[in-house]
Amino acid sequence: MMAPPMMDAERTMQFLFALRSKGVTDKRVLEAMEKVDRGLFVRGHFAGRAYEDLPLPIACGQTISQPGIVGLMTQALEVQPRDKVLEVGTGSGYQAAILSQLARRVYTVDRHRRLVMEAREVFDALDLTNVTTIVGDGSFGLPDQAPFDRIVVTAAAEDPPGPLLAQLRTGGIMVVPVGQSDTVQSLIKVTKTESGLEYEELAPVRFVPLVEGLGQD
Ligand code: SAH
Numbered sequence: 001m002m003a004p005p006m007m008d009a010e011r012t013m014q015f016l017f018a019l020r021s022k023g024v025t026d027k028r029v030l031e032a033m034e035k036v037d038r039g040l041f042v043r044g045h046f047a048g049r050a051y052e053d054l055p056l057p058i059a060c061g062q063t064i065s066q067p068g069i070v071g072l073m074t075q076a077l078e079v080q081p082r083d084k085v086l087e088v089g090t091g092s093g094y095q096a097a098i099l100s101q102l103a104r105r106v107y108t109v110d111r112h113r114r115l116v117m118e119a120r121e122v123f124d125a126l127d128l129t130n131v132t133t134i135v136g137d138g139s140f141g142l143p144d145q146a147p148f149d150r151i152v153v154t155a156a157a158e159d160p161p162g163p164l165l166a167q168l169r170t171g172g173i174m175v176v177p178v179g180q181s182d183t184v185q186s187l188i189k190v191t192k193t194e195s196g197l198e199y200e201e202l203a204p205v206r207f208v209p210l211v212e213g214l215g216q217d
Contacts, residue, residue: 024071032101088138089154093119109138181209
């Protein structure tokens, strides 16, 4: 027999419990993640599993990241209310929606037009007016909007992309998964200081690769 659908409050409690058990303890991050309904960002077949701590397939052969990892990345970014944030890899739009709760403005770029359009629909439905969506190759950043206070890359690069490091302001933080695709990668936090770049390894992760150029759809 199928279990009855879980009540909203109970589902939310379990969702937050899973985040805490993964090390997401920052109150503002937990509040943002409580507010943004992940169910709106997962379409079709897997929508029913949106509240589980799992990555799930989205269109264009991409994935929406696991909530625990989204939480850890957001926490590591230490986003401040006045911050201008760049996200490379819009995907479903879930990470950008969470950042929109914490930052002044979020720019999110994806190489797949379809994903950007679908994410834009959800941002509009939620009235997230501080999110700007862009179709493009995000590995070059957005020179016109630079410098950024925070940059998050949600696809794995072999090294933190140079143009993105250049577009991070002094005192800024970038979080990026680094390593070959199809292997375990390392989530890295880069802090740009007066005297150079500081690197901290946060966790082993698995992300789809950062790919050059625009996608087919
Ligand atoms: N942050 C997303 C998950 C992203 S999955 C979420 O919350 O759902 C990684 C995304 O990075 C994919 O959508 C992929 O199309 C995108 N991507 C890969 N290489 C890219 C590039 N060079 N520029 C922009 N987006 C890229």
